Amino acid sequence: MGLPFEYPLRNLSRRRTRSTLIAAACALVAAVLVAAFAFVGGLDKSFQRSGRSDVAVLLSAAAQRDLVRSALTPQVAELVTAEIDGILRVHGVPAVSPEIHMATRVRLAGKSDDLQGFVRGVSERALLVHPEVTIVEGRFPGVGEIAVGRLVAARLGVEPADIAPGKSLDMEGGTWRIAGVFAAPGSTTEAEIWAPLYELQGKARRPDVSAVFVRFAEPGEMDALEAFAGRRLDLEMIMIVAREYYAELAAWFGPIRGLVWVMVLLIALTVVFSGANALQMSVEERSSELATLRAIGFAPRSILASLVLEALVLAAAGALVGLLLAQFFVRGTAFRIGMGAFRLEVDAAAIAMTFGIVLFLALLGTLPAAVRVLRMRVAFALKDD
Amino acid sequence: MRFWIKLVRRQLGRHAVRTTLTMLGVAAAMLLFVGVESLATGLDMALRSGESARTLIVYRKNRFCPQTSFLPERYRSDIARIEGVESALPVKVFLNNCRASLDLIAFHGTDVDDYVRDKKVRVVDGDFERFRREEQAALVGRDFAARRGMKVGDRFRFGDVSVDVAGIFEAAEPATEGVILTHLEFLQRAGPVDRLGTVTQFEVRLADARDAERVADVIDARFATAEEPTDTRPKLEFLGTATRDLRELLRFGRAFGIVCVLVVLILVANTVLMSLRERRREFGVFRTLGYGTRELFGLVLAETAVLTAVGAVLGVGLAFVLLRVFPMSLGVEGIAVRFEARPTLLLLAVALAVLTSLCATLPPAFFAARRRAGELLGAV
Numbered sequence: 001m002g003l004p005f006e007y008p009l010r011n012l013s014r015r016r017t018r019s020t021l022i023a024a025a026c027a028l029v030a031a032v033l034v035a036a037f038a039f040v041g042g043l044d045k046s047f048q049r050s051g052r053s054d055v056a057v058l059l060s061a062a063a064q065r066d067l068v069r070s071a072l073t074p075q076v077a078e079l080v081t082a083e084i085d086g087i088l089r090v091h092g093v094p095a096v097s098p099e100i101h102m103a104t105r106v107r108l109a110g111k112s113d114d115l116q117g118f119v120r121g122v123s124e125r126a127l128l129v130h131p132e133v134t135i136v137e138g139r140f141p142g143v144g145e146i147a148v149g150r151l152v153a154a155r156l157g158v159e160p161a162d163i164a165p166g167k168s169l170d171m172e173g174g175t176w177r178i179a180g181v182f183a184a185p186g187s188t189t190e191a192e193i194w195a196p197l198y199e200l201q202g203k204a205r206r207p208d209v210s211a212v213f214v215r216f217a218e219p220g221e222m223d224a225l226e227a228f229a230g231r232r233l234d235l236e237m238i239m240i241v242a243r244e245y246y247a248e249l250a251a252w253f254g255p256i257r258g259l260v261w262v263m264v265l266l267i268a269l270t271v272v273f274s275g276a277n278a279l280q281m282s283v284e285e286r287s288s289e290l291a292t293l294r295a296i297g298f299a300p301r302s303i304l305a306s307l308v309l310e311a312l313v314l315a316a317a318g319a320l321v322g323l324l325l326a327q328f329f330v331r332g333t334a335f336r337i338g339m340g341a342f343r344l345e346v347d348a349a350a351i352a353m354t355f356g357i358v359l360f361l362a363l364l365g366t367l368p369a370a371v372r373v374l375r376m377r378v379a380f381a382l383k384d385d
Numbered sequence: 386m387r388f389w390i391k392l393v394r395r396q397l398g399r400h401a402v403r404t405t406l407t408m409l410g411v412a413a414a415m416l417l418f419v420g421v422e423s424l425a426t427g428l429d430m431a432l433r434s435g436e437s438a439r440t441l442i443v444y445r446k447n448r449f450c451p452q453t454s455f456l457p458e459r460y461r462s463d464i465a466r467i468e469g470v471e472s473a474l475p476v477k478v479f480l481n482n483c484r485a486s487l488d489l490i491a492f493h494g495t496d497v498d499d500y501v502r503d504k505k506v507r508v509v510d511g512d513f514e515r516f517r518r519e520e521q522a523a524l525v526g527r528d529f530a531a532r533r534g535m536k537v538g539d540r541f542r543f544g545d546v547s548v549d550v551a552g553i554f555e556a557a558e559p560a561t562e563g564v565i566l567t568h569l570e571f572l573q574r575a576g577p578v579d580r581l582g583t584v585t586q587f588e589v590r591l592a593d594a595r596d597a598e599r600v601a602d603v604i605d606a607r608f609a610t611a612e613e614p615t616d617t618r619p620k621l622e623f624l625g626t627a628t629r630d631l632r633e634l635l636r637f638g639r640a641f642g643i644v645c646v647l648v649v650l651i652l653v654a655n656t657v658l659m660s661l662r663e664r665r666r667e668f669g670v671f672r673t674l675g676y677g678t679r680e681l682f683g684l685v686l687a688e689t690a691v692l693t694a695v696g697a698v699l700g701v702g703l704a705f706v707l708l709r710v711f712p713m714s715l716g717v718e719g720i721a722v723r724f725e726a727r728p729t730l731l732l733l734a735v736a737l738a739v740l741t742s743l744c745a746t747l748p749p750a751f752f753a754a755r756r757r758a759g760e761l762l763g764a765v
Contacts, residue, residue: 021655025648032644039637062545066482069452103450105616116629157629172447173614204447205612252482256634263641266417270645273410274652277403281659336633368402 002302003293008310015282019314022278026318027325029271030358034326036264037350039335040257042186044250046342049187051246054088054219055129058229059211061236065248067101071208072237074098074201079235080214084228086221087214088128095128095215100200102210106156106193109168109175115156118340119146119171119193121200121209129213132187138165138180141196145179146171149190154334155341171195172203188246191341213242253337268361275365279311283369287376294378304373308366315362319355389680393687404692407656411696411738412703414645419704419734421638423724424715428631431560431722432624439594441601442623443473443587446614451478451719455583456613458569467603469596470589474499477572478585480719481543488532489716490543491564492523494572494584503590504556506566511537511552520571523548526562527555528723531712541565546575560624563714563721589617624720631717646741654745657689661753672758685750689742697738701731 012019058080063070077098081087088095100121105114120126124140127133141147146169153160163169168177176195184190201207216222222241229239283290293303331346397404443464445454464473477494493500497517500506508516508524516522525535530553535541539550548567556562573581591600601617608615618626661668668681705726714723 017658018655021651021658025651025655028644028648028651032641035637035640066452068450102453103448104453105447114626116626255488259638263417263420263638266413266420267641267645267648269413270410270417270648271652273406273413274649274656277406277410278652278655278659280403280406281656281663285659285663335637337630368406 003298003306005309008306008313011310012314018278018282022275022314023318023321025271025275026315026358026362027320027322029267029361030319030322030354031325031329032267032322033264033354033357034323034346034350035330035344036260037353038326038330038344038346039260041347041350042335042342042345043253043257043337045186045345046188046340047246047250048243049132049185050189050249051241051243052132052215053241053243054217055213055215055242056222056225057211057213057240057242057245058225058237059240061238065238065240065245067210067245068103070101070210071206072098072210072212073235074207074209076209076235076237077212079232080212080225080228084214084224086216086218086224088217090128093125093128095125097122097126097129097213098197098209098211099126099213100197100204100206100210102204104171104204107170108156108158108162109170115158117152117156117171117193118191119195119200120189121197121204122194123197126194126213129215130184130189133182133184133189135180136183138178141176141179141194143196143199144174144177145196146176147180147182147194148178149192149194150181150183151191151334151341151343152193154343155191155336157336172200174199174203186343186345188249188340188342256337268357271361272364275311275361276368279307279366279369280372283307283372290373291376291378294376300374300376304370307369307373308363311362311366312359315358316355319358322358323351323354389684389687392684393691396688397692403656403660407653407692408696408699410652411649411693411742412700414649415697415700415734415738416704417645418642418737419701419726419730420708420724421635421642422730422734423704423708423726424638424722425635426725426727426730427559427714427723428628428635430725431558431628431720432621438619438621439591439597440620441589441591441597441604441617442620443589443604443615443617444585444623446605446616448616451480451585454585455580456585456587456615457611458573458582458584460608460611460615461587463607464587464589464604467600467607469591469593469600471592472499472503472590474503474588474590475569475584476500476586476588477569477583478719479546479572479575489563489714489719489721490529491716491719491721492543492546492548492567492572493564494567494569496569497524497566500566503588504558504561506554506556506561508552508554511550513552516551516566519549519551520568521547521549522551522567524552524554524566525550526564526566527553528559528562528712528714528721529565532563532714544575546572559723559725560720563716563723588620627720628717628722631715631722634715646737649738650741650745653689653693653742654749657685657746658749661685661749665753665756666762668753668756669758669760669762672756673762678754682750682754685753686743686746689746689750690739693738693742694735697735700738701734705731 059070060072077096081094081096102119104119106117148163153163165178168175226239229237290303330344333344334341445456448454458475461473461475479492481490516524537550541548597619604617605615708724708726714721
């Protein structure tokens with residue numbers, strides 16, 4: 001014989017303080033779990049979306065596969081355009097983009113604080129190679145101008161209004177007017193400042209470029225570029241597929257992700273131990289009530305099911321509150337890390353995983369109570385009272 | 386007193402599973418708390434070194450990652466001639482990456498005798514003279530050696546840089562113990578040919594800390610029109626800016642730690658609440674025997690304090706052992722910040738756990754201790 005569904009629900013309202021406290025703990029855990037998923041998801045996706053499989057990057061062999069450290073002769077772009085077949089052409093313009101990637105100090109006009117920014121020196125061809133980039137406000141920068149990504153404000157730690165089109169900032173010894181804002185949804189590119197390549201070369205006093213990005217009509221055509229890089233020993237360069245390059249960058253943050261999961265694990269352990277305790281006590285406290293149920297014919301299994309249901313309803317209610325908290329505090333928050341920034345992303349998978357984990361923790365916490373119910377000797381439990 | 390101690394011990398022992406679970410919950414929370422706060426302590430120690438006040442860092446203007454700062458080595462003599470400057474140490478920094486990392490590899494190529502003197506470097510294992518003699522030899526910081534399990538005689542290779550470990554050193558500043566020290570020219574030759582004769586930064590020691598601002602202005606003015614202009618800042622400010630991203634990570638970690646402490650607070654309050662309800666008859670008997678509100682209130686608080694303190698000591702002890710056996714450091718822009726589990730932090734963590742749980746216990750303990758014997762016994 002099974003217990004009615006209302007029984008566990010009534011139990012929850014009978015002990016309001018206890019139920020509220022456990023639900024509050026579940027809410028906090030759910031909020032933290034969502035934050036962790038959003039952090040790791042945002043970090044991973046920002047690199048995944050930054051690299052395409054049809055784009056190759058040429059960078060200097062001595063750069064340890066790091067764009068910031070790389071320096072190539074600027075003629076590489078012309079040489080590649082002339083010698084390599086299969087490069088994507090849009091209205092006859094080859095998708096070959098020589099670029100400078102550098103970390104630099106930035107100062108907002110009229111402010112004295114030095115901020116850390118990441119600037120990319122580009123020509124208009126960059127838009128052919130990075131199709132994920134769209135100018136959403138203003139226009140592509142001309143002489144003395146820059147365009148800023150939507151996450152640049154987060155990267156610099158300033159208000160978005162401080163870097164709106166029309167405002168100026170100082171960088172590399174010059175004053176630059178902000179001509180536009182670009183979007184590159186979910187990629188690290190959104191935390192960058194784009195400046196005209198030749199002007200940046202002059203201001204930064206570097207005649208070289210960091211890398212040359214080449215987009216192919218078919219990814220299979222890249223072999224020719226790799227062979228070219230290997231043949232031209234005088235240029236001292238290597239070729240990497242952009243997706244591979246950004247995957248390496250993402251892997252670099254692996255230990256940081258690991259650290260986040262260790263923190264989540266410790267919080268989960270705290271909840272399992274303490275939650276198990278609460279449920280164990282709840283069974284002890286109600287031993288005579290549960291023994292009475294056994295005495296009148298309810299099977300241990302149905303009593304156990306009722307306890308599990310009680311815990312799950314409580315955990316689910318807590319998780320819902322936690323998700324709402326996360327929606328308020330976490331969603332859309334930008335996080336600054338490693339010369340870039342990314343947005344914390346709370347997606348359906350994160351919500352489902354969080355819900356699943358909180359319910360699983362509740363089930364795990366029910367285990368000691370379950371053991372107690374199954375081992376309960378009715379006569380003793382009734383006599384105890 | 387002995388009676389009360391015995392009573393607390395018995396009460397905790399009577400519910401072994403309950404006691405163990407609560408202790409483990411507190412231990413897990415404190416393990417996390419100490420993990421996060423040890424990084425904060427490490428960051429604090431990296432920023433607060435004795436010589437920081439009278440040390441300036443000369444960097445390439447507008448750059449913040451060591452991989453992008455190139456200054457001509459010859460600036461050294463010009464800087465050294467400026468009034469108030471005691472010494473100018475050229476340092477070439479070669480990193481695996483500027484980004485935040487748990488496995489920072491940072492080579493410092495420098496004038497080794499000056500570096501050893503200025504940074505109070507002491508070789509604790511190996512042969513300093515061999516290091517001075519051999520071009521490819523390196524001294525490895527104690528922290529880095531422990532992290533990588535390196536010993537004297539090993540060869541370490543990263544990219545095109547390959548060094549023989551001639552010794553392991555300790556230094557006055559914790560951050561210095563995370564680097565690999567090489568000869569300046571050796572590290573300069575490891576990079577591209579057009580970067581020969583360049584260094585990443587100069588560390589300038591001043592005779593008087595009060596001169597810092599003036600000397601920084603003089604240095605920057607001296608090179609304002611040179612091919613590589615400089616940006617000179619007090620070391621403290623330089624480190625503070627470089628570790629800004631790390632503080633952001635720490636902020637995120639601290640949020641987790643706070644949540645963990647809150648969860649413990651909530652669940653301990655719940656446990657106490659239920660335990661007191663369960664022990665109403667017992668409290669009624671105490672009341673009948675003449676024990677007052679203060680004694681019963683004290684008994685509940687003592688039980689909670691002991692329970693939490695044991696759990697906290699367990700968690701804090703585990704954190705201490707783990708950080709000793711597996712030393713960790715988080716690097717950013719070439720600055721290694723060690724996870725430092727200092728005794729003060731460990732004590733603070735235990736005190737915080739006990740205080741938090743006592744706060745959670747106060748309301749239920751107060752109401753339970755105030756009830757009359759008849760009320761308590763009658764409720765049974």
